Amino acid sequence: MFRKFANDQALGLTENQSHWYIKALSYGQRPWPALGRGFNTGVMLMHLQQLRNRKFMNLWEAVTKRVLLHIPETSLADQDIINAVIKEHHSIVYKIECTWNVQLSDHTISDLCYRDTSQISVRKTFRSGEILVFFSFLSFFFFF
Secondary structure (H helix, E strand, O other): OHHHOOOOOOEEEEEOOOOOOOOOOOOOOOOOOOOOOOEEEEEEEEOHHHHHHOOHHHHHHHHHHHHHOOOOOOOOOHHHHHHHHHHHOHHHEEEOOHHHOOOOOOOOOHHHOOOOHHHEEEEEEOOOOOEEEEEOOOOEEEEO
């Protein structure tokens, strides 16, 4: 997949499948800056040479210090910081398909990603509340 990256792209991420970064948070916190809905860092491709070329260590540190002057804490740790960097440096990100990073919660809008529900099936619900989900296009089993 790195072959698909443009010369200035260093991070491969899926778009966040919730409105976390574009909604006003009801409990007083402010989301960090992000491009649109932002990107989810649960699965992240890192082109290490491109990150070194961009001096990414200095870049994220500078952006973090700048944002912390206005928003004194992160809610989503590395994801907030990565999104703030992307907001200021759009070209750093290569957008990967949402099927590479399944985001399941009561706040996701994953239906935009999984329009063909024949690819997804719940196989078993356990007493503990865990659900075994099978994604036929991946041929893997996941426990939630």
